[in-house]
Amino acid sequence: AKELGRGRFAFFDPQINERNQRAMRIKAALPRALEQREFSLVYQPRLKPSGEITGYEALMRWHSSELGTVSPAEFIPLAETTDALEQMTAWLLQQVVDDLNDPRLASKQIGINLSPRQFQSGNWAETLRSTIEAHNIKPEQLCIEVTENALVEDFATTADQLAAVQALGVEVAIDDFGTGYSSLEYLKRLPIDYLKIDRSFVRDIETDADDRVIVETIIILAHSLGLQVVAEGVETRAQASFLEARGCDELQGYLFSAPRPLSELGEQQVKI
Ligand code: C2E
Ligand code: CA
Ligand code: CA
Ligand code: CA
Numbered sequence: 001a002k003e004l005g006r007g008r009f010a011f012f013d014p015q016i017n018e019r020n021q022r023a024m025r026i027k028a029a030l031p032r033a034l035e036q037r038e039f040s041l042v043y044q045p046r047l048k049p050s051g052e053i054t055g056y057e058a059l060m061r062w063h064s065s066e067l068g069t070v071s072p073a074e075f076i077p078l079a080e081t082t083d084a085l086e087q088m089t090a091w092l093l094q095q096v097v098d099d100l101n102d103p104r105l106a107s108k109q110i111g112i113n114l115s116p117r118q119f120q121s122g123n124w125a126e127t128l129r130s131t132i133e134a135h136n137i138k139p140e141q142l143c144i145e146v147t148e149n150a151l152v153e154d155f156a157t158t159a160d161q162l163a164a165v166q167a168l169g170v171e172v173a174i175d176d177f178g179t180g181y182s183s184l185e186y187l188k189r190l191p192i193d194y195l196k197i198d199r200s201f202v203r204d205i206e207t208d209a210d211d212r213v214i215v216e217t218i219i220i221l222a223h224s225l226g227l228q229v230v231a232e233g234v235e236t237r238a239q240a241s242f243l244e245a246r247g248c249d250e251l252q253g254y255l256f257s258a259p260r261p262l263s264e265l266g267e268q269q270v271k272i
Helices: 014-035 072-079 084-099 116-121 124-135 148-153 155-167 184-189 199-203 209-224 237-245
Strands: 002-005 008-010 039-047 053-064 068-070 109-113 142-147 171-177 194-197 228-231
Touching (some): 014 053, 014 072, 039 084, 039 109, 053 072, 068 072, 072 084, 116 148, 124 142, 124 155, 142 148, 142 155, 209 228, 209 237
Parallel strands (some): 053 109, 142 171, 194 228
């Protein structure tokens, strides 16, 4: 314990301290990262069991001059607590619509991740509407991915926004499905097109009977509600065959491709 002043003590954990310092450095570096164009996008394909690529998920990358490569799993949660995330998402949306001019992305759908909190504050339907109009893109070429937690935090606002987004013709996916606490009632009442099964359930399909049952049940549930199912984090052929046999509509994962920059995207078809 470290003495802070007369009679005041705080337990000093060097690990926690290190983490806090890194978090502070990341938060401080984010606004400059935008100015200095340190962000880039990578795209990971989503495909049907036939091998046809139906779309790509856009994922942010950050190569910081100061901090090196920082994972979105680390910087997105921190960006959420600052104003930077709004601007980062605006940048991302602009980049995506520019990239949609590339012949490789023509007639593909691009999935864009929005953080729950962001979904409650911003007016995404309006942002998307003006972007779609200005760039003359088909609304169904965009898909918004939002986690279940957005529903739990503020169901009414989220539901309104999702409905407005869907009314434009933009599709909606619930991301990391199965890890949050949304009720089935929510699912029934929400305007959704896709459920994305979280990769934590896909990972152990081969060894864990519980996970197999969960995955099967999610697929049946989704289909009975008229939703399509995408499995994320597919890494092995055995996982892919299990998912295909259970009627999973689309697959995404390292088995087919890691996320890659636009310039490195390959064939429109993947051998599976
Ligand atoms: P997510 O939305 O669940 O994205 C999928 C993550 O799984 C990506 O990690 C992807 O690279 C990784 N992945 C894909 N296939 C496999 C696989 O077969 N095995 C394994 N182990 N991992 C796989 P990434 O790119 O590091 O992104 C992490 C998270 O950061 C994303 O999770 C998403 O929540 C967030 N994120 C990334 N870009 C953005 C963004 O532009 N906006 C927001 N709000 N969040 C973002
Ligand atoms: Ca996602
Ligand atoms: Ca996900
Ligand atoms: Ca995830």
